Amino acid sequence: ELKVEQNPLFLSMQEGKNYTIYCNYSTTSDRLYWYRQDPGKSLESLFVLLSNGAVKQEGRLMASLDTKARLSTLHITAAVHDLSATYFCAGNYGQNFVFGPGTRLSVLP
Amino acid sequence: NAGVTQTPKFQVLKTGQSMTLQCAQDMNHNSMYWYRQDPGMGLRLIYYSASEGTTDKGEVPNGYNVSRLNKREFSLRLESAAPSQTSVYFCASSEPGHHYEQYFGPGTRLTVT
Numbered sequence: 001e002l003k004v005e006q007n008p009l010f011l012s013m014q015e016g017k018n019y020t021i022y023c024n025y026s027t028t029s030d031r032l033y034w035y036r037q038d039p040g041k042s043l044e045s046l047f048v049l050l051s052n053g054a055v056k057q058e059g060r061l062m063a064s065l066d067t068k069a070r071l072s073t074l075h076i077t078a079a080v081h082d083l084s085a086t087y088f089c090a091g092n093y094g095q096n097f098v099f100g101p102g103t104r105l106s107v108l109p
Numbered sequence: 110n111a112g113v114t115q116t117p118k119f120q121v122l123k124t125g126q127s128m129t130l131q132c133a134q135d136m137n138h139n140s141m142y143w144y145r146q147d148p149g150m151g152l153r154l155i156y157y158s159a160s161e162g163t164t165d166k167g168e169v170p171n172g173y174n175v176s177r178l179n180k181r182e183f184s185l186r187l188e189s190a191a192p193s194q195t196s197v198y199f200c201a202s203s204e205p206g207h208h209y210e211q212y213f214g215p216g217t218r219l220t221v222t
Contacts, residue, residue, distance in 0.1 A: 009149075042213045044213075090152075096168075101150060
């Protein structure tokens with residue numbers, strides 16, 4: 001059974017700093033997904049990682065996947081307030097999707 | 110292009126009442142999903158439909174039924190609501206050719222008293 005964990009669950013960081021969110025999963029996952037959710041809003045897709053070694057970048061966010069370690073990371077570079085949100089990773093087997101608990105990120109001035 | 114739409118946005122039910130949550134997508138996606146989101150627990154899959162005419166259970170299907178009415182619409186029914194079903198419900202759709210990247214609706218906030 002696929003289980004997905006994230007850490008940290010809460011993260012406060014200063015603007016301009018770098019940090020990494022970790023996503024571990026328990027068994028083979030077809031793909032690895034990252035989503036963003038603003039308070040009271042829906043989820044927005046950020047990245048889909050398809051295979052071992054995959055790296056994707058969009059602005060200040062970079063996601064990577066290590067299937068051997070069953071680990072994905074979301075790296076934040078030079079954080080800005082607009083990145084404050086909850087970030088979820090998710091894995092899947094077929095069309096069964098399993099989400100992590102989310103990392104609530106607050107970027108402070 | 111509205112994407113994924115859900116109705117209603119908010120609902121309050123008494124224990125034992127029934128209701129149907131509606132979801133529609135205009136992206137011509139084959140796959141549709143229903144999730145619930147509870148504080149601190151991420152999203153949990155209730156049911157999904159890989160294509161018109163098919164439905165499958167997810168992680169937490171008990172107390173729910175679904176209908177894939179056509180390719181666009183996927184409804185979720187609570188036959189006898191319980192306080193444990195108080196949650197935010199999200200519908201999503203995806204397409205195999207796009208690696209099942211999911212597009213989510215705005216959510217329905219349901220309270221059962």
